[in-house]
Amino acid sequence: MRHPDFHPRFTWAGLLAGxxxxxxxxxxxxxxxxxxxxxxxxxxxxxxxxAxxTxxxVGPAGxxxxxxxxxxxAxxTxxxVGxxxxxxTxxNGGTTGGAGTMGAGGTTGQxxRGxxxxTxxRGxxxxAxxRGxxxxTxxxxxTxxxxxAxxxxxAxxCNxxxxxxxxxGWASLNGSTTGGGSATPQIVTTLQQFTTAVxxxxxxxxxxxxxxxxxxxxxGANKTIVGVCGAENHGHLSVNSNNVIIRxxxxxxxxxxxxxxxxxxxxxxxxxxxxxxxxxxxxxxVWFDHCDISDGTDGNLDINNGADYVxxxxxxxxxTPRTDPTGNDNTGAxxxxxxxxxxxSDTVPADVGHLNITWDHDWWAENVNQRMPxxxxxxxxxxNSLFTATGNSYCSNAxxxxxxxxxxxxxxxxxxxxxxxMNGIISAPxxxxxxxxxxxxxxxxxxSFGPTYQYTVEPASGVQAAVTAGxxxx
Numbered sequence: 067m068r069h070p071d072f073h074p075r076f077t078w079a080g081l082l083a084g085x086x087x088x089x090x091x092x093x094x095x096x097x098x099x100x101x102x103x104x105x106x107x108x109x110x111x112x113x114x115x116x117a118x119x120t121x122x123x124v125g126p127a128g129x130x131x132x133x134x135x136x137x138x139x140a141x142x143t144x145x146x147v148g149x150x151x152x153x154x155t156x157x158n159g160g161t162t163g164g165a166g167t168m169g170a171g172g173t174t175g176q177x178x179r180g181x182x183x184x185t186x187x188r189g190x191x192x193x194a195x196x197r198g199x200x201x202x203t204x205x206x207x208x209t210x211x212x213x214x215a216x217x218x219x220x221a222x223x224c225n226x227x228x229x230x231x232x233x234x235g236w237a238s239l240n241g242s243t244t245g246g247g248s249a250t251p252q253i254v255t256t257l258q259q260f261t262t263a264v265x266x267x268x269x270x271x272x273x274x275x276x277x278x279x280x281x282x283x284x285x286g287a288n289k290t291i292v293g294v295c296g297a298e299n300h301g302h303l304s305v306n307s308n309n310v311i312i313r314x315x316x317x318x319x320x321x322x323x324x325x326x327x328x329x330x331x332x333x334x335x336x337x338x339x340x341x342x343x344x345x346x347x348x349x350x351x352v353w354f355d356h357c358d359i360s361d362g363t364d365g366n367l368d369i370n371n372g373a374d375y376v377x378x379x380x381x382x383x384x385x386t387p388r389t390d391p392t393g394n395d396n397t398g399a400x401x402x403x404x405x406x407x408x409x410x411s412d413t414v415p416a417d418v419g420h421l422n423i424t425w426d427h428d429w430w431a432e433n434v435n436q437r438m439p440x441x442x443x444x445x446x447x448x449x450n451s452l453f454t455a456t457g458n459s460y461c462s463n464a465x466x467x468x469x470x471x472x473x474x475x476x477x478x479x480x481x482x483x484x485x486x487x488m489n490g491i492i493s494a495p496x497x498x499x500x501x502x503x504x505x506x507x508x509x510x511x512x513x514s515f516g517p518t519y520q521y522t523v524e525p526a527s528g529v530q531a532a533v534t535a536g537x538x539x540x
Contacts, residue, residue, distance in 0.1 A: 224295040225253060225273060227314050228540045233353060234521050235424025235447060237377035243351040245290030245311030246271040253294070257281045260299075264289050267307070274299065274315060282341070285310050293539055302341040305349050312344075313355035314539045319343030321363035323386040325402065328363040336393030337402035338364050347371040348416065357381045358538040365437065368407040369423060372416030374444075379426040382537045384455075385433035400459065403435040409442025412466050412488070417443040421468075426521075427529075429537045430455050441468035441490065445515045450474040450524050452533040453483065460506070464490025469514035474523040475499045476530050482506030500526035 237243040251271040254260045257279045263272045267287040273294045280301035285291065287307035293299075293315030300318045320328035321340055328340035340363025346352050348371040359366045359381060366383045369376055385403040390396045397404075409417050421444025428448075430438040434455040439446065440463040448470060453461050460482035464470040470492045477483040477499070484492045484507045493514035501508045524532070 235377035319362035336396035370410040374420040406439035
């Protein structure tokens with residue numbers, strides 16, 4: 067294709083130069099014809115600039131000078147050769163576009179979580195090519211641009227959650243609790259996607275990414291639900307099916323600072339008319355691990371209707387301050403900030419022989435008033451857990467025929483660590499637990515069950531530091 071800077075007038079200029087040379091060849095005075103001088107080299111045509119760095123068109127060569135007219139001598143001097151056209155200077159190459167800047171990769175998170183992948187680093191611009199010199203001297207080669215430094219690649223994005231810890235307690239017995247097993251994880255980012263993904267009994271692993279809108283969601287059987295990228299579920303979760311694992315997620319009930327925010331709230335009743343943040347009803351083999359559960363309107367995590375083989379580990383429970391001022395079941399300034407109820411009443415036949423639950427490295431924290439837990443019927447093990455809910459009414463209750471075993475646990479700045487009612491039993495091995503700044507009962511009331519699963523009681527002296535650092539999502 068002809069270069070856009072090509073000009074045909076260069077050819078006519080060359081021919082005119084040759085003709086002028088011819089006209090200037092004359093005879094010598096001695097009568098001998100002098101040969102015409104050779105034409106000088108034509109100048110190099112100027113190169114055209116191009117955004118894409120296309121070389122300039124080479125100028126045409128000058129015409130050779132015509133042979134001089136013969137003089138009186140026998141041999142005429144040859145005419146001067148016309149100047150050659152100057153070679154076009156190479157066009158300046160366009161600079162190479164810079165690549166995108168490479169962001170720094172995220173650091174590797176605790177327990178296997180990687181940081182986000184860095185974006186590509188910016189490459190240096192390519193140095194401009196040297197301008198060609200005249201015919202005699204070669205142009206200088208341009209200096210190459212510096213290559214941009216590569217960004218650090220993260221060790222995996224936040225969609226890679228930390229690995230699950232060891233399962234300890236009741237949920238490890240009678241076939242254990244496996245959830246969705248080795249099913250390929252699917253990522254959900256909306257309430258509708260989450261609601262659909264957890265339905266049915268097919269084994270599934272669901273990664274919840276980000277904060278879901280508030281809603282009511284029922285979890286089907288054989289599901290593993292894992293929070294990633296700071297996941298939050300708002301509203302109400304119900305677990306009525308077997309073999310469910312929920313871990314590494316923040317779960318927030320409807321009653322954040324105000325029970326009337328709950329769609330189920332009845333002002334004629336009060337906060338207890340609303341939903342729990344989580345309810346486990348009739349399900350067996352359920353494991354909550356590294357969760358943060360707060361602001362349930364009725365309770366944070368209630369377990370009832372014959373549910374069994376449940377472990378709650380490394381989970382924090384707390385409330386936003388609120389009151390419960392209206393309704394026939396109102397609790398006034400206590401705000402119905404009642405965290406965990408085991409067994410919904412004294413007259414549920416399905417509860418007999420069930421409601422066996424392990425609380426392992428859990429934390430009852432700010433603004434919880436009572437039910438940490440409040441228990442009926444079951445064999446309940448509180449292991450290496452922490453109570454710091456100052457201003458509370460009471461902590462751990464053994465109610466109707468319940469047996470509580472409390473080991474390696476810290477009660478710090480709370481009232482009534484132990485409460486026993488209706489033939490309940492609390493067993494607290496001497497020297498196993500640590501009580502600091504407490505008031506009320508701190509001694510057991512009898513001998514309870516002996517767990518048949520394997521576990522280790524860590525010294526209570528190190529429990530507060532371990533639980534405050536390790537409980538909740540990672």
